[in-house]
Amino acid sequence: MDIKIETIMMELVVNGGNARSCAMQAIAAAREGKPDLARQLMKEADESIEKAHEYQTGILQAEASGEHLDMSLIMVHAQDHLMNAMTVRDLAKEFIKLYQTERSAAVIE
Amino acid sequence: MIHITLICAAGMSTSMLTQRMQKAAESKNLEVEIIAMPESKFRKYKGETEVLLLGPQVRYLFEEIKAEFQPKGMKVAVIDMRDYGMMNGEKVLEDACKLLG
Numbered sequence: 001m002d003i004k005i006e007t008i009m010m011e012l013v014v015n016g017g018n019a020r021s022c023a024m025q026a027i028a029a030a031r032e033g034k035p036d037l038a039r040q041l042m043k044e045a046d047e048s049i050e051k052a053h054e055y056q057t058g059i060l061q062a063e064a065s066g067e068h069l070d071m072s073l074i075m076v077h078a079q080d081h082l083m084n085a086m087t088v089r090d091l092a093k094e095f096i097k098l099y100q101t102e103r104s105a106a107v108i109e
Numbered sequence: 110m111i112h113i114t115l116i117c118a119a120g121m122s123t124s125m126l127t128q129r130m131q132k133a134a135e136s137k138n139l140e141v142e143i144i145a146m147p148e149s150k151f152r153k154y155k156g157e158t159e160v161l162l163l164g165p166q167v168r169y170l171f172e173e174i175k176a177e178f179q180p181k182g183m184k185v186a187v188i189d190m191r192d193y194g195m196m197n198g199e200k201v202l203e204d205a206c207k208l209l210g
Binding site: 006007010011013014015016017018020021022024025028073074077081084 | 117118119121122125164165166167168169190193194195196
């Protein structure tokens, strides 16, 4: 079980981390006037979060069915990564919209 | 002696990877020193680094970090997501050594 838990934690860290990176890069793409790239990066961010979610659901279900999971710092850390990724993803969506509005306003002027 | 520094958001998951890499290095009799730290701390770090590796969670900082540290003679790269997730220390070490040619 130890190895399995570590693998799940790393999947949360790596997929959460990847989603965060994609979302940050998507904001930069929107700022540089590349909306297609921004959209593509946000799609990857969503997919990564979904993947991390699947692993998280797995351990949640295991715990709900009575399997005892030892709490460890890496587990908390992995959870932090996922939550952080979700926040950055949500904000990135707003930033991208903001840059798009700004650009279309500039065109009208 | 090759100095490899791994950086990520908190330096936590990378420090797990350094242990795996160090073990792989020992079994290959390679003289390497591998350390991990948060990205923010590295900017003030004065020690030697020949290879600087970024965790996937700070990949978005790659261009910025490369522009800052490559001129100082460091090889900068992002760790492969799969290898990071699997904690494949051997492969990450191998890729790092390849960067040095």
